[in-house]
Amino acid sequence: MRTVSYRLIHQDAHTAGRLGQLTTPHGVVDTPAFMPVGTGGVVKAMLPDEVASTGAQVVLGNTFHLMLRPGHKLVEQLGGLHKFSGWNRTILTDSGGFQVFSLAEFRTIAEEGVSFKSPYDGSAHLLSPEKSIEVQESLGTDIAMAFDECPPADATREYVVKSMDRTTRWLDRCIAARTKPERTSLFGIVQGGLHDDLRSQHAATLLERDLDGYAVGGVAIGESKEDMLRITRHTAALLPPEKPRYLMGVGLPEDLVAGVAAGIDMFDCVVPTRNARNGRLFTSEGVYIVRHAKHREDPRPIDPNCECPTCRQFSRAYVRHLWMTNEITVHRLTTMHNLWFFQRLMDRIRDAIRSDRLQALYEESRAWGRPAGSEVEENEAP
Amino acid sequence: MRTVSYRLIHQDAHTAGRLGQLTTPHGVVDTPAFMPVGTGGVVKAMLPDEVASTGAQVVLGNTFHLMLRPGHKLVEQLGGLHKFSGWNRTILTDSGGFQVFSLAEFRTIAEEGVSFKSPYDGSAHLLSPEKSIEVQESLGTDIAMAFDECPPADATREYVVKSMDRTTRWLDRCIAARTKPERTSLFGIVQGGLHDDLRSQHAATLLERDLDGYAVGGVAIGESKEDMLRITRHTAALLPPEKPRYLMGVGLPEDLVAGVAAGIDMFDCVVPTRNARNGRLFTSEGVYIVRHAKHREDPRPIDPNCECPTCRQFSRAYVRHLWMTNEITVHRLTTMHNLWFFQRLMDRIRDAIRSDRLQALYEESRAWGRPAGSEVEENEAP
Secondary structure (H helix, E strand, O other): OOEEEEEEEEOOOOOOEEEEEEEEEOOEEEEOEOOOOOOOOOOOOHHHHHHHHHHHOOEEOOOHHHOOOOOOHHHHHHHHHHHHHHHHHHOEOOOOHHHHHHHEEEEOOOOOEEEOOOOOOOOOEEEOOHHHHHHHHHHHOOEEEEOOOOOOOOOOOHHHHHHHHHHOOOOHHHHHHHHOOOEEEEEEEOOOOOOHHHHHHHHHHHOOOOOEEEOOOOOOOOOOHHHHHHHHHHOOOOOOOOEEEEEEOOOOOHHHHHHHHHOOEEEOHHHOOOOOOOEEEEEEEEEEEOOHHHHHOOOOOOOOOOOOOHHHHHHHHHHHHHHHHHOOOHHHHHHHHHHHHHHHHHHHHHHHHHHOOHHHHHHHHHHHOOHHHHHHHOOOOO | OOOEEEEEEEEEEEOOOEEEEEEEOOEEEOOOOOOOOOOOOOOOOOOOHHHOOOOOEEEEEEEHHHOOOOHHHHHHHHHOOOHHHHOOOOOEEEOOOHHHHHOOEEEEEOOEEEEEOOOOOOOOEEHHHHHHHHHHHHHHHOOEEOOOOOOOOOOOOOHHHHHHHHHHHHHHHHHHHHHOOOOEEEEEEEEOOOOHHHHHHHHHHHOOOOOOOEEEEEOOOOHHHHHHHHHHHHHOOOOOOOOEEEOOOOHHHHHHHHHHHOOOOOEOOOOOHHHOOOOOOOOOOOOEEOOOOOOOOOOOOOOOOOOOHHHOOOOHHHHHHHHHOOOOHHHHEEEEEEHHHHHHHHHHHHHHHHOHHHHHHHHHHHHOOOOOHOOOOOOOOO
């Protein structure tokens, strides 16, 4: 029996979309699933019960942030991240790799790992495969991610190959470093940049290892949507059907539908939470900007088709009033709405697969576009 | 039948403490009652259901803030403050007088009223007795406060007399300006500074009017605690037993006990909410500072004797972590705790009166003092 097991319930007839169920030490996750990001042990502005009330069954925690503040040993001493944060359902943690490459100061990449200074206090740290596993096991995560190198979107093929091979060596060190395989599962990350042949090669390499699931890494970092989907589709098709597949850092609603149609089971992104805190909401009628003057006297809910606590209780005028007067309560209302919207989208996606209608939803989603799109932020969490 | 009626349930045998019930168009308020401050149509960091879950049956709204943002006519158009803010229980609004004297820019006091400029956009406004009533009726408050002049604590006796007489004339204009007495009740405010004889004189003047309740105004503005309690005790004793009595802007836990023992039924103060946002919590063990390093690894709840959602779910270490990482969620946790603490204190006070033991609680409360007292802020909301 694996720590984390995946059960395929239904394969969509016309796309690579899969309906399934992931079972972890902290419960069942219906897939395809969207994971809200709880960077530092909290989904910003929310409490655990509220996140659960949206239907979320798994959240993502950030190894990089938690190892620095409050420190993984402290979290472990206090009973692990579930107990510390009050989130009793499944937790997936990233490896820290993405943040150490993008956020840390004075970072130095070497075969041993990445040396960096904390952006908080300047203290020196080394994040290595062994350290990443140590941190994730200390946090008591259900799903740990292998420590990988994620080259930039414009890296040369030569660099991508070098980096991919290092990622493989680091994966083997991660596997060797595990001390609690019965409690913390391990997903490997397929790299290979935008090159189909390298993706194939790296996927084959990963399949030789005993892993609990696979992620498509190195996408959603600045490449085109077409490239992202092409690589996702190509890579997902190489992965074994009995294991879950995770597309890291994706994305906008239309990207989720496209990702599922490409064969993905799990997603995480700061899109719903970060946009909420910037006053940008997802609705059945498109992007909604909280502060717009036209909402000043509007008694209607933000989204007339939404049943979230915000839309059930408060008017556009009230939410705008809280925004204009800098009331912190507004971040709760907007975050709740966006998380609700994303979970309802996942409901729709799962329903569509169940009845073999994902292709229709995919075609519809291509028109969602982004009417106020330039204002919607989709970058990864800092 | 009055819009707001007070029923005296039990008079404490040894103090002036009263157990009672206030009935308003939006429900029953058990007195003595503490009213959380919902300045701009929201108790900061909270949602209405949460405020109600602490046991609060009435909140205070600020006329000054709401008339400027979002504007009382807008609130009226959207169904009134109850509907706008989602708070379905009783609302008391202040008259705007206190804020216009302390916050407004370029204010000019004249017999007509107070001219001022909005601190938000510099726009010119006049707050007069008529305007204050208009705003409060537009908001649809259950209890409106008369527009008064509150002289500073160090005002001369001559100025206090002049100001008191103006407050009486303004009260008569408030009474004349009422258009919805069946929906919005009116409380008068006894002024008279720190002079017993002036307080007696002003109370007698007010008793000649038909008012739904009385407030002790012009205290908690910088005078000593002894003066505050002396004036409160003196004034409360002059007021009719069949009407509710409200001590404005008070206060710390020990002040609430002392105020009740002096004969007061209602209190409001930003103490619990503002201190919460500054990371200063009230507990059964004294003042608790969230950020203190000694809490870093502490798995215990903030107050082992507290049953609030924060103490039930989260450790000192976690709350401190959220504080140190600037997570806005922490303001919810601290505010919930402090509001809960204040409502449980009111439970204790009501229980003590019911069994004629308020004197013992009063004596105990005098020792509560403020171990970290200089850090506890008790100023009025801006």
